Amino acid sequence: MPKSRIRKKDDFTPPPVKQQSIRLTTGRRWVAPLMLAMFLIGLAWIVVFYVTSGDMPVESLKNWNIVVGFGFIAAGFVVSTQWK
Secondary structure (H helix, E strand, C coil), X not given: CCCCCCCCCCCCCCCCCCCCCXXXXXXXXXXXXXXXXXXXXXXXXXXXXXXXXXXXXXXXXXXXXXHHHHHHHHHHXXXXXXXX
16 A cells, blocks of 8 residues: 655744724814813812912802812813713
8 A cells, every 4th residue: 555645734824913003083182181171170260269268269159169160170071071
């Protein structure tokens, strides 16, 4: 009986690695700076109100200055929902 031929196996070569490019959408670049600005403005508004014992930033608003400060912070959270 004749001997069968032995096939030579190719060495294993791993498949090429696909390079994934991380691409940020350019349409939402304004979100992070605006969000941080709103947070900081709100925090600064409340801190200035307490440090000046209610004389600043707007004296006629009296304790409503706290609501204005928290309004800026809330607006920052609303803007943060647009961040991707």
